Amino acid sequence: MPIINSIVNFLSTKRLKSIDEFRKKPFEAQEAVIRGLVDAAKGTEWGKMHDFAPIRSIEMFQQRSPVQDYNQAKPFIERIRQGEQNLLWPSEICWFAKSSGTTDDKSKFIPVSEESLNNIHFQGGKDTLTVYNYNHPGTQIFTGKGLTLGGSHQIDKLNERAFTGDLSAILIENIPFWADLFRTPSQKVALIPDFEEKMRRIAEEAIPENVTYFAGVPSWNMVLMKFILEQTGKSNLLEVWPNMELFIHGGVSFTPYREQYRRLLPSDSMNYMETYNASEGFFALQDDPNSNDMLLMLDYGIFYEFIPMDRFFEKGITPLTVADVKTGVNYAIVITTNGGLWRYIIGDTVEFTSLYPHKIRITGRTKHYINTFGEELIVDNAEQAIKFACEKTGAIVSEYTAGPVYMDANAKGGHEWLFEFEKEPESLAEFTDALDQALIRLNSDYEAKRFKSITLQLPIVHSVKKGIFYQWLKQNGKLGGQHKVPRLYNSRDYINALLAINITMR
Template identity: 40%
Template sequence: MSVKAFAAKLFAKRIHAKTQKWANNPVETQQKVFQELIKEAAQTQFGKDHDFGAIKNHSDFIQKVPVRDYEGLKYYVDKVVKGEENVLWKGKPLYFAKTSGTTSGAKYIPLTKESMPFHIQAARNAILSYIQETGKADFVSGKMIFLQGSPILEEKNGIKLGRLSGIVAHFVPKYLQKNRMPSWETNCIEDWETKVNAIVEETIEENMTVISGIPSWVQMYFEKLKEKTNKPVGEIFKNFNLFIYGGVNYEPYRAKFENLIGRKVDSIELFPASEGFFAYQDSQKDKGMLLLLNSGIFYEFIKADEFFTENPKRYTIGEVELGVNYVLIISTNAGLWAYNIGDTIQFTSLKPYRVIVSGRIKHYISAFGEHVIGKEVESALKEAMEGTDVSVNEFTVAPQITPKEGLPYHEWFIEFENEPENLEDFALKIDTAMRKQNVYYDDLIVGHVLRTLVITSVPKNGFQDYMKSIGKLGGQNKLPRLSNDRKIAQFFEIKE
């Protein structure tokens, strides 16, 4: 064992003890975070406008601070972007994480000197949790790659801005700098395909032990490696044994990855976003990711099926239940208040509090009242693939409300690596799995409102072509699993 690996084990033990302390006192930990946030922001413009001085508890907070999304908070964000101080949080932000909004163009998410360290610590602690549980630490002596956006930053009124992953690249700890790949120059390449080709050239002869990124874009990297060498990735990188990912569910990609790698590797799931780093997988044995209750974020939860009703109940950590689909609401030390990030989660454990990401509150299908969410379509596809040699590169689902003939249906656009012999039989398998999970969908099938789902095969690299067409190829961009309209579907419709 190298000195570096030995030191990593000692560090992991220390961080594990600290984590257990707050994880075993969840309600008290969140209450402390809540009080500190309110106190620190009381003299900001937002704090004064919402009478933070009079907020003593969560009930007061509910009365004075409504749930908002970016559009609802934009009045204040615009002031911060213009360079005003003490608006949402004390002083000015260190950075803006710039993301693409669907209705307001670019979104500017503030990152402050109080919030920024938690983004770095959470990623580090995820790896340390893995070391603590498994005892595996030799990988820290090898090379690690983080597929991410460009670290080149712009500036707006004295505040630097860029993609979150690009900002984080400026905070890589010194002890990782020598191990980290790709080079700074390669990381700065904007065009994703050019960048991946350059990464292949830089890494192909290296001792890669850890690879990290959104699965769909890591898959592209793996495919180019295999294409260049005609070898599985696990043979090219003999010591590669840890894949770290976030942003999307890994399960639809797992079979494909294991085929590309040539063997199984351990994986760690992360739940980061521009608005905060919310959770990471702390165990290889237990389902879900540890919700980070001590990271400057106060969480509220609204049941997804009540979210669009008037004044839905806002739950705190001590009130949540297992298996319920919740919309995640956050208040943070970056100045986001009762903020809806758009993600839905479910708790898999209450001791400690672990979650899975079940989808997006805006990414669903309910064209007929079926309330289908991302977790359901991913689970149904996985169940249909079990025991077969079918493998899938990517997929998305949309409703077909006005078919040329017959009943409406859900249309699944699937890019297969290995296509099933009979698409209709495979569609029926997925449909059966969907009906078991979603009673509303089952009722619509039984009641002859909908017919069995239809699969449309997407040509190889079809989804990459789609993402390229909308300017979102690579980086941290993700294909929506579900749409309640046909905007994505229209790209793949065959022109007669």
């Protein structure tokens, strides 16, 4: 075992015990978190407005502080961006993560405090490596460097003392100096705003390095890794970096990319570890390499609440804590953080796969679904159905999106799917049928609407030209970071835009 592993093991012992503690006592851990958050913020404008000082229980907190979305939090956030402080959180906030969790034209600016940087985002990164090292005691990742594909940042237009940018750029800008010694590319290159220029410079700096792991969003890392192969003329990444052993991924589902990465990294020794991190916080990590669910990290300065999606639009519903959730239920997440987000709906949905320890898997977004005809199709259904269709037809999917086909006087409703294939299916008709049959099996509402094609007709499936999703993102200024086209959307906005690009592309 390398000596550095022994040092990491020694430094990790206390942290591993803390993780084990909240595995066993999740509610107690969350009680401690919310008490600390309320006490810290009682002197802020938000804390005074909602009378935080007397709060002594979760119930009192829920009664006094409203559940909100970004539009409701925005007036306070805009005031902070203009230079006011002590509004939502007592410490100075000068960083704002420009959220790419939405494809709306309007950007979201998530406040990032020093506490959320250190106790949430950086702690999540450290815990990821700690848990990986524990699960793989002979790992060599610490003998080389980690490759990270970051975003960019700029001075806020409202206040020259504030900065906005992708969360990845904020983390790179604030990373401890010692951690910077173990990563590539250099900070200067990592923060280049032009994505295509950044790729070229990363290739120059990273190819000669001993890269042992890389981290980031699967889609954009796929673009980078294919570019690396083009530049080197190698057939796979292990010919470039023979000691590569780990990809830490998050941001989008890994399911559509898994087979492509197996081709890029053809080794049984290659490991994949999922994390659940976003502009709002670092929430969960895969602690068992033999299971695809993730451990919810309950002691980071994030207090969690959950709204069952079948009651999401009910007024006056009280969200559940970790003490009351059940497995197999689709929940919208509500968070309170030491970055100044109070009972904030982040827009993601999850399902608990186990309790004690509390483990989750991401099922989709509160806005990214198709329910035009009462079918309630969510991203998790789509991912599983596509996986089945690929296995049955030998296809490999690079990107996809789907939207409704509206009823008219002469036609029934349905769904239209656009697939960019890395490998075309043997038969597109067989792929379509397999996709449809899997959705019927996975979703009883879809099954009912598809019965004898009374409401929903067979899906319309297109194999589109390679590169159209990249082109759409480029046209809309969304290259790099965590930007993505929604997998499912309850209107035809994205379908129509992508079909138009498909017609014009050669």
